Amino acid sequence: xxxxVEVKHLKKYFNVPHGTLHAVDDVSFAMEKGSSLxxxxxxxxxxxxxxxxxxxxxESTDGQIFFNGEDITRVSKAKLTxxxxxxxxxxxxxxxxxxxxxxxxxxxxxxxxxxxxxSSSEIxxxxxxxxxxxxxxxxxxxxxxxxxxxxxxxxxxxxRALALKPDFVVCxxxxxxxxxxxxxxxxxxIQDLQEEYGLSYxxxxxxxxxxxxxxxxxxxxxxxxxxEKSPTRELFRTPVHPxxxxxxxxxxxxxxxxxxxxxxxxxEVMSPINPKAGCRFASRCPYAxxxxxxxxxxxxxxxxxxxxxxxxxELNPSLKLYSKEDVL
Amino acid sequence: xxxxxxxVLLSVRDLSVEYHAGGEIIKAVxxxxxxxxxxxxxxxxxxxxxxxxxIAKSIxxxxxxxxxxxxxxxxxxxxxxxxxxxxxxxxxxxxxVVSMVFQDPMTALNPVFTVGDQITExxxxxxxxxxxxAMKRSVxxxxxxxxxxxxxxxxxxxxxxxxxxxxxxxxxLCCNPELLIADEPTTALxxxxxxxxxxxxxxxxxxxxxxMILITHDLGVVAGVCDTVGVVYAGEIVEFGTKEEIFxxxxxPYTRGLFGSIxxxxxxxxxxxxxxxxxxxxxxxxEGCCFHPRCEHATEECxxxxxxxxxxxxxxxxxxxxxxxxxxxxxxxC
Amino acid sequence: MFSGRSVNKMDPNEKxxxxxxxxxxxxxxxxxxxxxxxxxIVLMALIAIFAPYIMPYGYDEMDLVNAMKGPTKEHWFGTxxxxxxxxxxxxxxxxxxxxxxxxxxxxxxxxxxxxxxIAGYYGGAYDMTIMRILDVFQAVPGIILSIAVSxxxxxxxxxxxxxxxxxxVPAFARMERASILNIRRMDYLEAAISVNCRDFxxxxxxxxxxxxxxxxxxxxxxxxTSILIAASLSFIGLxxxxxxxxxxxxxxxxxNYIRNYPHMVIFPGATIMLAVFSLNVLGDGLxxxxxxxxxx
Numbered sequence: 001x002x003x004x005v006e007v008k009h010l011k012k013y014f015n016v017p018h019g020t021l022h023a024v025d026d027v028s029f030a031m032e033k034g035s036s037l038x039x040x041x042x043x044x045x046x047x048x049x050x051x052x053x054x055x056x057x058x059e060s061t062d063g064q065i066f067f068n069g070e071d072i073t074r075v076s077k078a079k080l081t082x083x084x085x086x087x088x089x090x091x092x093x094x095x096x097x098x099x100x101x102x103x104x105x106x107x108x109x110x111x112x113x114x115x116x117x118x119s120s121s122e123i124x125x126x127x128x129x130x131x132x133x134x135x136x137x138x139x140x141x142x143x144x145x146x147x148x149x150x151x152x153x154x155x156x157x158x159x160r161a162l163a164l165k166p167d168f169v170v171c172x173x174x175x176x177x178x179x180x181x182x183x184x185x186x187x188x189x190i191q192d193l194q195e196e197y198g199l200s201y202x203x204x205x206x207x208x209x210x211x212x213x214x215x216x217x218x219x220x221x222x223x224x225x226x227x228e229k230s231p232t233r234e235l236f237r238t239p240v241h242p243x244x245x246x247x248x249x250x251x252x253x254x255x256x257x258x259x260x261x262x263x264x265x266x267x268e269v270m271s272p273i274n275p276k277a278g279c280r281f282a283s284r285c286p287y288a289x290x291x292x293x294x295x296x297x298x299x300x301x302x303x304x305x306x307x308x309x310x311x312x313x314e315l316n317p318s319l320k321l322y323s324k325e326d327v328l
Numbered sequence: 329x330x331x332x333x334x335x336v337l338l339s340v341r342d343l344s345v346e347y348h349a350g351g352e353i354i355k356a357v358x359x360x361x362x363x364x365x366x367x368x369x370x371x372x373x374x375x376x377x378x379x380x381x382x383i384a385k386s387i388x389x390x391x392x393x394x395x396x397x398x399x400x401x402x403x404x405x406x407x408x409x410x411x412x413x414x415x416x417x418x419x420x421x422x423x424x425v426v427s428m429v430f431q432d433p434m435t436a437l438n439p440v441f442t443v444g445d446q447i448t449e450x451x452x453x454x455x456x457x458x459x460x461x462a463m464k465r466s467v468x469x470x471x472x473x474x475x476x477x478x479x480x481x482x483x484x485x486x487x488x489x490x491x492x493x494x495x496x497x498x499x500x501l502c503c504n505p506e507l508l509i510a511d512e513p514t515t516a517l518x519x520x521x522x523x524x525x526x527x528x529x530x531x532x533x534x535x536x537x538x539x540m541i542l543i544t545h546d547l548g549v550v551a552g553v554c555d556t557v558g559v560v561y562a563g564e565i566v567e568f569g570t571k572e573e574i575f576x577x578x579x580x581p582y583t584r585g586l587f588g589s590i591x592x593x594x595x596x597x598x599x600x601x602x603x604x605x606x607x608x609x610x611x612x613x614x615e616g617c618c619f620h621p622r623c624e625h626a627t628e629e630c631x632x633x634x635x636x637x638x639x640x641x642x643x644x645x646x647x648x649x650x651x652x653x654x655x656x657x658x659x660x661x662c
Numbered sequence: 663m664f665s666g667r668s669v670n671k672m673d674p675n676e677k678x679x680x681x682x683x684x685x686x687x688x689x690x691x692x693x694x695x696x697x698x699x700x701x702x703i704v705l706m707a708l709i710a711i712f713a714p715y716i717m718p719y720g721y722d723e724m725d726l727v728n729a730m731k732g733p734t735k736e737h738w739f740g741t742x743x744x745x746x747x748x749x750x751x752x753x754x755x756x757x758x759x760x761x762x763x764x765x766x767x768x769x770x771x772x773x774x775x776x777x778x779x780i781a782g783y784y785g786g787a788y789d790m791t792i793m794r795i796l797d798v799f800q801a802v803p804g805i806i807l808s809i810a811v812s813x814x815x816x817x818x819x820x821x822x823x824x825x826x827x828x829x830x831v832p833a834f835a836r837m838e839r840a841s842i843l844n845i846r847r848m849d850y851l852e853a854a855i856s857v858n859c860r861d862f863x864x865x866x867x868x869x870x871x872x873x874x875x876x877x878x879x880x881x882x883x884x885x886x887t888s889i890l891i892a893a894s895l896s897f898i899g900l901x902x903x904x905x906x907x908x909x910x911x912x913x914x915x916x917x918n919y920i921r922n923y924p925h926m927v928i929f930p931g932a933t934i935m936l937a938v939f940s941l942n943v944l945g946d947g948l949x950x951x952x953x954x955x956x957x958x
Binding site: 043182183236247252256258 | 549
């Protein structure tokens with residue numbers, strides 16, 4: 001099955017006063033149409049930058065991006081205009097992602113107007129249809145963002161993203177800023193829309209329980225590097241990379257009778273400015289050795305389970321791993 | 329529980345607080361009562377706007393007088409009525425007996441003073457220690473929270489979020505308070521840092537037998553740190569009990585709704601059981617039970633006057649007239 | 663069936679649609695002082711507009727016999743050194759003073775906002791160049807700059823406006839630039855880009871409407887400043903020339919007679935003071951009303 005989005009060795013660097021910030025450093029993965037890929041990591045890991053680079057809100061520094069098999073790494077303005085109708089984004093902050101002077105209808109209509117595919121009457125009809133699709137009552141058409149609560153505003157953001165029926169949507173922490181009870185409503189909505197319209201999601205979040213609920217596959221990032229990629233169930237059942245293990249152990253669970261044994265991590269996450277070669281987690285990893293300062297390769301240890309750690313097999317002897325030769 | 333029972337550190341009785349803004353009366357807290365024992369951690373759980381921070385600030389009496397107004401209730405600290413104390417005595421209590429850690433570590437520290445000086449200032453304010461001794465105390469506190477002594481003279485902007493929060497906690501604990509109020513202390517932090525900070529708070533608490541009120545919306549954090557839990561909704565405590573009671577036998581439909589809304593790590597559900605509708609407008613609260621517009625079990629009875637707390641299991645209180653009719657469910661099954 | 667539909671009967675968001683204009687007006691109305699200022703300035707404007715029909719005498723109608731008389735029944739504000747009725751001159755003079763203020767500010771705001779918007783939105787070299795040029799202008803104190811320009815261009819109504827405007831452009835530009843830098847951090851700009859908004863549309867529909875609040879406040883208060891500076895220019899012989907009844911010019915003409923005929927200075931001076939005061943309290947009120955963070 002051809003992938004809807006594929007990135008190969010994608011890099012995004014920023015020039016900052018102290019040097020170069022390696023926000024996204026050599027990330028590669030492929031996503032199937034209709035699936036959800038979760039991207040998890042803590043602040044500064046580059047997940048938001050990754051999402052924005054894929055849909056060209058930021059220009060990549062190196063590497064390739066493919067959409068439906070086509071190389072879209074560098075595109076002309078005209079081509080980008082067409083692409084944008086197919087690749088959209090839902091933002092994290094429902095307060096800053098809506099223009100305070102635009103009514104709900106204005107926000108949803110804008111993509112329709114700009115696409116130039118609709119007449120004025122059609123636009124009105126479409127707007128109402130979209131509002132219904134995301135669960136917004138018609139009477140909110142002329143409401144302003146400040147009159148709505150976080151959950152409703154986020155629905156407006158979702159409506160805007162889905163107005164032109166995209167195929168691929170980057171969800172950048174869409175529920176992090178919402179109350180728990182509203183989070184559940186919006187997550188359900190996002191899932192329902194995916195089923196109904198066959199959407200593919202790149203779901204960026206720091207919340208592991210949310211990502212487990214909504215994703216088919218998960219990519220774990222640390223300081224711009226991709227450390228692990230695996231189908232969701234397998235990641236939670238058998239995490240391989242030491243960072244993934246520590247991350248999963250840190251989640252506060254509500255099962256009070258089975259608390260997770262925490263793997264303590266010393267130190268803090270640094271900002272990847274002018275980083276040294278090799279694994280960036282090494283300075284905090286309990287299993288680090290000299291060899292970790294060499295560039296780590298992302299290797300497929302078992303079907304679709306990729307890890308960037310040269311000690312993966314050694315530290316996980318019980319894992320059913322296979323080598324490339326077995327496949328061939 | 330008797331108020332003057334030696335084991336009871338803090339006793340809140342029927343606390344009610346209103347805000348007067350723009351001609352509207354916002355009922356932030358409506359008749360809240362709970363006790364905190366020595367060495368115990370109470371978790372106040374609820375969503376934004378439920379009134380938890382208002383409760384905390386009322387204990388410290390740091391609510392700005394207009395627009396807020398305490399319209400009823402009493403707060404007893406070690407048997408003494410806090411509302412009757414003159415401001416001068418309250419100042420002695422704040423920081424010394426009762427201390428607070430605020431939510432956002434980014435804005436809780438003064439950017440123009442070094443972190444060491446900020447802690448020293450707190451120490452000197454509450455004790456007669458000389459400057460040198462106070463500085464030594466600050467250094468000790470910093471080391472206790474895992475910050476090397478060399479960083480005494482650094483400014484807040486040179487620290488990361490997690491470290492700033494630790495400094496704030498060091499400040500809060502420097503005078504050995506008997507009660508620590510922590511308002512969402514780890515919400516702004518990454519998950520691994522959150523784990524570190526919570527562990528640290530736990531250890532410090534055990535060492536010094538500090539009581540704590542932990543305000544949070546994260547039930548996972550409550551599970552890890554608290555002994556008793558109070559679920560807050562629309563300014564009321566709708567369910568109260570020990571952690572085991574609340575997590576093993578949640579009764580109130582809102583509590584169940586909260587558990588149902590969170591994706592659980594070990595259980596897979598196709599769709600989350602979301603609570604329909606929205607939290608109520610505190611300037612326009614519903615009649616009777618505040619939760620009834622969103623409750624699937626609501627009946628006529630739920631609209632009749634203020635619902636009282638009933639003890640449905642020993643030590644486990646619930647503010648719902650239908651609580652006993654609901655089948656038993658565990659938190660992870662919600 | 664999506665769980666999204668709200669099912670509760672009591673919906674707190676069912677308020678009537680409130681546009682920004684409506685809310686701002688509403689909030690402004692609650693501020694008594696601002697309303698007083700608004701009423702006064704509107705009255706002054708109306709008086710100025712209808713002056714030819716309501717003033718008791720012509721503004722240049724001389725009556726040398728009754729020159730320099732204090733307030734009487736016939737001349738409520740007295741007469742000046744040529745026997746002209748001061749009240750009529752003040753009423754008519756509003757046409758000059760107020761127009762100078764409004765036109766100068768209008769011009770400065772339009773140019774300032776455009777420059778500031780470009781600097782703030784595009785950043786980089788545009789920003790650097792524009793800001794350094796503005797730095798040069800702002801290095802000279804406003805009133806001195808106006809004097810210098812006025813002296814170069816010569817006296818007169820139009821030149822006065824130009825001089826004032828040039829002095830005010832940098833402040834508007836900086837303010838607009840700051841607003842825009844603030845807005846640039848907002849996600850809704852990125853969202854606009856992601857739905858294929860072109861730069862021009864983004865600036866006009868997304869950036870400017872949100873960056874205008876501080877400009878409105880600044881503009882209101884700048885009208886007050888302009889009136890003062892125009893009066894100052896006239897006072898020193900630049901700007902508007904006699905016999906034009908501009909308030910500052912009247913002050914200037916009367917200054918030689920302060921000791922014996924203070925009314926020639928008091929009335930124009932009080933008028934200027936009243937106008938400036940009203941505009942300032944109105945501006946203050948607008949600032950409060952437009953500030954979304956200020957809960958009322």
